[in-house]
Amino acid sequence: MTMPEGTPVYQPGFNPDSICKAPPTGGSYGTPVAEGAGFKYDEATLHELVNEWSDLAKEYVFDLNEARAIAVAQPPGQEYASDGNAQITRGSGAALQDALRHRISYCKSMASKYLAALGKYATAEDHARTVINQQPEGIA
Template sequence: MMHEWNDLANEFRNDQRRAQILAQTQGPGLEYASEGNADRIRNSGRALLDTLESREDYCRAMARKFESALGKYATVEDVNSTQIKQTGGTL
């Protein structure tokens, strides 16, 4: 599951590269309408970029939580296995 979260985070990272293009949009002309439209596109691109960054951060945090939980589970499993073997039991 940890790998899936990291894969999803990587997809959000790739999308951020594309959103950068929107955030840097320039108007096709010098007239007011062109610059006004470009400004709106830049604002949308920045908002999209912020959202994608927060989604990537969330996915990376979830991957770390899964990694931590997996490590704790493995430790508990080892301890329990050792205890069972010490009592003469089998798994």
């Protein structure tokens, strides 16, 4: 598979491998910041990122609830092999639950960071609006 030419652009909400080829909604990830490392996002992209990270966290919460069945697996019989298999399965279930809890925490943290960025965006917009409104009206 060859790589497409040009700078890759993330399109929030769009999965090119999905059966559904709906056009993306929201903004686009990142115009590189000329002053240094980082990216700047438009407001629509920030909203989409909050939604995507929040939705992913919800999916992991669902998976965590489903993983409980693995973590409490009981042996199907009373023999040694069944008991040993169930113990190993429960250990795997516990590890899965732990990994899912970390993923939930990470996703919620990312959503919070984008919410904070939205707050800064709104504050900057309010400040710009105040400065513009303080300008005298008309042509001087």
